[in-house]
Amino acid sequence: MTIVPIYAAVLAIAYLALSASVIRLRQSRRISIGVGSDSDLERAVRVHSNFAEYVPLALLLLFMAEMQGASRIVLNILCILLLIGRCSHAWGLSKSDLRFRTVGVVATFSVIGAVSLLLLRFAVK
Secondary structure, three states: OOOHHHHHHHHHHHHHHHHHHHHHHHHHHOOOOOOOOOHHHHHHHHHHHHHHHHHHHHHHHHHHHHHOOOOHHHHHHHHHHHHHHHHHHHHHHHOOOHHHHHHHHHHHHHHHHHHHHHHHHHHHO
């Protein structure tokens, strides 16, 4: 397995950056649990949480596809699309830009859908 782990590492670094953003806001606003009434903290928490909700499933599916012998080109395309999608969504959600959020959702769902179909194809063979 050589393709998906590289992208997983990059996405993990992005996850740490999103985590650091939440931590900085919590410290500066002195809010240890929840978000209080702080809309900036609420937004940062949602950006982080949304990333955490979708990336693990996508990576797991991609890893299984790599284990099944999926094409290196297909895997790279799907991983790049996931990375672009998650970055786009994080940017769009953090800046209230619906265009970037939409690109992020479409890209992420496309990856999850495509790799799911690919895995079903491998299962049927």
